[in-house]
Amino acid sequence: MSALRLISNRTSQQALSNSDYTWDYEYYEYGPVSFEGLKAHKYSIVIGFWVGLAVFVIFMFFVLTLLTKTGAPHQDHAELSEKRFRMNSFVADFGRPLESERVFSHQMGEESQSLFHFCINEVDHMNKEKENQKGPSLESNTHFHEAPKSSGMFEEDLHCLTKFNIPNFVNTEQNSSLGEDDLLISESPIIL
Amino acid sequence: ENISDFSLNITDCTQVVVPEEVFFTVAAAGILENLLILIAVVRNKNLHLPMYFFICSLAISDMLGSLYKTLENIFIILCKMGYLTRHGDFEKKLDDAMDSMFILSLLGSIFSLLAIAADRYITIFYALRYHNIMTLRRALVILAIIWAFCAGSSIAIALFSYEAATVIPFTILFPLMMFFILCLYVHMFLLARSHAKKIALLPSSTVHHRTNMKGAITLTIFLGVFLCCWAPFVLHILLARFCPHNPYCACYMSIFHVNGTLIMCNAIINPMIFAFRSPELRSTFKKMFYCSR
Numbered sequence: 001m002s003a004l005r006l007i008s009n010r011t012s013q014q015a016l017s018n019s020d021y022t023w024d025y026e027y028y029e030y031g032p033v034s035f036e037g038l039k040a041h042k043y044s045i046v047i048g049f050w051v052g053l054a055v056f057v058i059f060m061f062f063v064l065t066l067l068t069k070t071g072a073p074h075q076d077h078a079e080l081s082e083k084r085f086r087m088n089s090f091v092a093d094f095g096r097p098l099e100s101e102r103v104f105s106h107q108m109g110e111e112s113q114s115l116f117h118f119c120i121n122e123v124d125h126m127n128k129e130k131e132n133q134k135g136p137s138l139e140s141n142t143h144f145h146e147a148p149k150s151s152g153m154f155e156e157d158l159h160c161l162t163k164f165n166i167p168n169f170v171n172t173e174q175n176s177s178l179g180e181d182d183l184l185i186s187e188s189p190i191i192l
Numbered sequence: 193e194n195i196s197d198f199s200l201n202i203t204d205c206t207q208v209v210v211p212e213e214v215f216f217t218v219a220a221a222g223i224l225e226n227l228l229i230l231i232a233v234v235r236n237k238n239l240h241l242p243m244y245f246f247i248c249s250l251a252i253s254d255m256l257g258s259l260y261k262t263l264e265n266i267f268i269i270l271c272k273m274g275y276l277t278r279h280g281d282f283e284k285k286l287d288d289a290m291d292s293m294f295i296l297s298l299l300g301s302i303f304s305l306l307a308i309a310a311d312r313y314i315t316i317f318y319a320l321r322y323h324n325i326m327t328l329r330r331a332l333v334i335l336a337i338i339w340a341f342c343a344g345s346s347i348a349i350a351l352f353s354y355e356a357a358t359v360i361p362f363t364i365l366f367p368l369m370m371f372f373i374l375c376l377y378v379h380m381f382l383l384a385r386s387h388a389k390k391i392a393l394l395p396s397s398t399v400h401h402r403t404n405m406k407g408a409i410t411l412t413i414f415l416g417v418f419l420c421c422w423a424p425f426v427l428h429i430l431l432a433r434f435c436p437h438n439p440y441c442a443c444y445m446s447i448f449h450v451n452g453t454l455i456m457c458n459a460i461i462n463p464m465i466f467a468f469r470s471p472e473l474r475s476t477f478k479k480m481f482y483c484s485r
Binding site: 038040042043044045046049053056057060061064065067 | 205374378381382385405407408409411412415416419420423424427431439440441443444447
């Protein structure tokens with residue numbers, strides 16, 4: 001009988017708490033829950049959830065590392081120069097590799113010097129041609145960029161212009177280089 | 193009478209209580225860290241770029257999450273000390289407002305991560321047109337739309353939090369966004385891998401697999417941290433809606449405060465894996481601290 005009274009007290013309390021608003025550490029009013037006759041451990045959902053989450057994260061990690069080891073390079077060598085700088089900055093931002101960065105920067109240093117002289121000439125050349133070709137070159141430029149498997153020479157020209165205009169990863173003077181945006185997009189490519 | 197049928201063993205699976213000192217320390221650390229990032233981005237003109245604005249958006253949503261938890265704890269303490277009534281109408285409205293702040297923080301985090309991933313994606317795959325695609329104004333417009341949507345949804349969810357119609361979309365949105373972000377990063381990752389392979393073919397290069405291993409580790413950390421910090425809470429909401437009286441669910445829901453602390457830990461970890469990786473931001477911090485001394 002005392003148990004019945006206890007139950008009625010609790011249920012009336014619960015009814016009271018449902019109608020009135022209480023602010024308590026017991027954030028949710030769960031009400032009476034019976035823990036009799038549990039087949040599995042009572043924290044089974046907690047354990048199962050965390051184990052599942054850990055397995056998923058580890059699985060994701062292994063899939064990503066597998067991606068590094070499998071697959072064959074199918075793009076041609078000509079694109080290498082165009083995307084190498086992007087790859088360098090991408091990797092630099094993602095993983096900060098120490099040795100490979102030195103290798104990259106060394107290679108880039110040699111290449112950038114020669115490209116730099118090339119670019120100076122090209123930029124001067126393009127300035128003259130800027131007035132002539134503006135409209136249709138925009139379409140051709142976007143088309144060329146969207147199809148990455150294009151001729152290597154064109155990629156190198158654009159690549160040299162991008163060196164002055166790399167977003168985000170490299171600390172160039174972004175504000176000053178914005179003026180070269182129009183130059184970059186509206187220029188027609190100079191094919192050697 | 194069969195008393196065993198009516199046994200109310202609510203002492204099993206009691207609420208796991210996180211000490212208040214731990215709570216406040218973690219929350220304060222999160223708020224301070226993200227505030228520092230906001231100040232650094234505002235003060236340094238070089239950081240007025242779309243990428244940093246998205247990082248700022250993430251910092252704001254993290255700050256909101258920590259702020260919510262702090263305020264909630266303060267109010268509960270005030271309630272216990274008797275300054276606030278427990279049954280008032282004002283308190284209910286306040287609690288609804290704070291719930292919506294919390295959901296705003298969660299939605300803001302998800303969409304900020306999405307924006308950061310999309311920004312990086314455009315940087316990699318549309319590098320030449322990046323400045324035209326992602327202008328500063330467009331970035332601000334995107335952020336305004338994101339935050340307006342998050343604010344609207346959070347208020348709607350807080351008001352109708354007991355309807356199944358709000359809980360289900362909320363819990364579906366979470367894994368959907370994670371999956372989309374994962375796809376973006378995997379695609380970027382594949383590109384980096386193919387380039388690493390090509391560079392390895394060069395005669396003078398000495399690229400190791402360690403390069404891409406670090407990329408894999410970084411990616412896993414990005415998404416793993418977010419998942420581990422937010423998924424427990426999302427599961428809690430699901431269980432609270434659909435099986436509050438099941439003993440297993442009740443035991444899961446008893447660790448609610450641990451889940452809340454995890455969310456605040458996310459606010460501390462996020463700046464480390466997003467903001468502090470940028471050398472420009474780090475140098476701004478150094479200048480801020482050394483100049484003030």
